Amino acid sequence: MDRPRKRPRQARSRATVEAIVEATARVLAEHGYDKTTTNRVATVAGVSVGSLYQYFPNKDALVGALVDRHFERMRALFAERLAAVADAPVEQAARALIDAVMEGHRRNPRLHQAVLEFVPRLGVQGQRDAFDTFAVPLIAAYMARRRAELRPRDLELAAWVLMRTLQPLVHAAVLRGPAFFEDPAFIDEATALVVGYLSVG
């Protein structure tokens, strides 16, 4: 992944960069990666292509910046939500975790999907790994504090399994629409999944 080619110095250019990333998000969410052309992004951002290329060396860097921003926000979201239930019992923590994941998707499912779809492409994988690197220890730490009442012995592994399980589950649920994923029935099932997995048999 290429990084921005130039750090914006002045306020004007910082605004430009922000507008470009935002436009990337919009276009990506609406049209998908293939239809996300640099010219379209520039137009939506209300900038000229030239300006875009002043700050991003190529198309991928554009999406890269967006992915960065996305995972940064996700990290912030997780840190906050998990901190709030640091000492809560398992079920409550599970619900908080699920809710955090849902919150991440709810805001802009199409964008979320587009970002995740792009992740497998070369280089950006690192960002996702970085997210795991961040979230897994957080969850593992919670589990460590409750180790007595939990089944898993390899906490890192268990935390990883949870992350890789909840994310797509919630993602798929969100795609089925609010009527489905806001329904307590679904949330209860997701909770059962987590609690069942973590509790002693």
Added chain:
Amino acid sequence: MDRPRKRPRQARSRATVEAIVEATARVLAEHGYDKTTTNRVATVAGVSVGSLYQYFPNKDALVGALVDRHFERMRALFAERLAAVADAPVEQAARALIDAVMEGHRRNPRLHQAVLEFVPRLGVQGQRDAFDTFAVPLIAAYMARRRAELRPRDLELAAWVLMRTLQPLVHAAVLRGPAFFEDPAFIDEATALVVGYLSVG
């Protein structure tokens, strides 16, 4: 999704179509969607572009046929594996299910990933849904038979949750390499996830 423009009548035609789909699989797995050009597919298939367009109206129909084939195989795989454990106890059935999912990925992870990556694009979603439509009742049927010893009441929902949970979990595991996903530690965790979810608390 466009469908093949005409059904091959003769044996030679069928072989040609087969070669093209196979070539699509190879190219897609190796180079990704963007680099999958119709000319490259034709070359790899040992056919001319013209011939390719004799059987497929456009590029998407190409991938569409591949996705079709993929899910067909998946359905066969699932039908077979689940039939074998129709009356087995939960843990054994769970292991069979997980193994079936793993088998699906193991054969050609790159291709599997490419296919799944393509699914979100317009139209092919139907195929995935079709797979769910197929697999979910199968699992639900198993659960119905063991309803007494299981926790979930909405079996369809539970089966759906399992599918949407195991598929990506195994996928992520496969991406971490055989050393990880062949390790009993991982398989045990996956099994615990399923059993914990299904068993009464």
Added chain:
Amino acid sequence: MDRPRKRPRQARSRATVEAIVEATARVLAEHGYDKTTTNRVATVAGVSVGSLYQYFPNKDALVGALVDRHFERMRALFAERLAAVADAPVEQAARALIDAVMEGHRRNPRLHQAVLEFVPRLGVQGQRDAFDTFAVPLIAAYMARRRAELRPRDLELAAWVLMRTLQPLVHAAVLRGPAFFEDPAFIDEATALVVGYLSVG
């Protein structure tokens, strides 16, 4: 220098390639290298850009093919003219040599200039060297036959000096127009230059 990406098989494509190279010559002669765009060449050739890129991997390959053709023709011209005066006395041979060089420029001075202008750029230098490699031994061979009546001892060096002297001299003369370079006064001077250089003091 990139070479053509694909050998034309059919008569149709051979004609296309020929038309493209010819168009390159025309455009290059008329507008110079910078203004020689691939689209313009394609248009002038009466072909689409796509066809152009079917045979030439990039713009430079286009000019490369032209340079190749140019020096091939030059070699043929020199071989023919020098063979004709293989046993002639020095002055007559000198006039033949000068005339050969003039002939090379006369046909299309603008093109000749454009080609030479392009030579310094990466890679094509080889072609010019190849021409020297061809012409220098030819001239040296002549000199060897007349060694008794000539001054230079290092024949290769002398032949090289002559080539590097006559080419630009004639080139500059041609640029001054026919009134200048067709004038016997100029030709006599050029002859004097060669004869004076080769003869014993």
Added chain:
Amino acid sequence: MDRPRKRPRQARSRATVEAIVEATARVLAEHGYDKTTTNRVATVAGVSVGSLYQYFPNKDALVGALVDRHFERMRALFAERLAAVADAPVEQAARALIDAVMEGHRRNPRLHQAVLEFVPRLGVQGQRDAFDTFAVPLIAAYMARRRAELRPRDLELAAWVLMRTLQPLVHAAVLRGPAFFEDPAFIDEATALVVGYLSVG
């Protein structure tokens, strides 16, 4: 060729202009004309593009100024060297002339080449002609003083032939490297060329 859009009045401005021309020389010598972007020149000159355009109306004016400077220096060099041998015998004068040409190339062959390469382009030809206008009479004047012992009758023509002969010969020699062009063998041949041309048969 556009000329500088305004004459720098103050010392600081003159320094800026000088820095820009110098930067143009460096960039042109190192990267060639195509890669010589106005931004790069400005950066190397330690100025902003805006400032560059304060003094030069467009890119060509930049190179124009450089060409001007180049030929000015050449004129100075020739005037000095030829004055020193105003009354010397032919061979000595020939060696001085050759040495002057070599000196012109030796300092910065890449730049020299780049400048000459650019000369054919529209408009700058005038500069080269201007150089001829300057150098040819100088040489012709020398020849006039020795007319008795020389062959050529049309001195202007002979002087022109010499200039157009020596410049590219030396240029080609310089490109072959110091081992070649510093070798007395080469210099002797060049001298023989001049002396043989000028002396009575």
Added chain:
DNA sequence: GATGAATGAGACTTCATTCAT
């Protein structure tokens, strides 16, 4: 005067698709 962000025309190149042979 200086700065450097912004502009946008236009260059190069690719590739899905057509069609003459």
Added chain:
DNA sequence: CATGAATGAAGTCTCATTCAT
């Protein structure tokens, strides 16, 4: 039916030049 040459719309990216600050 097969072939593969031809097409050209469209995408990415560069860079000379302008202009608000």
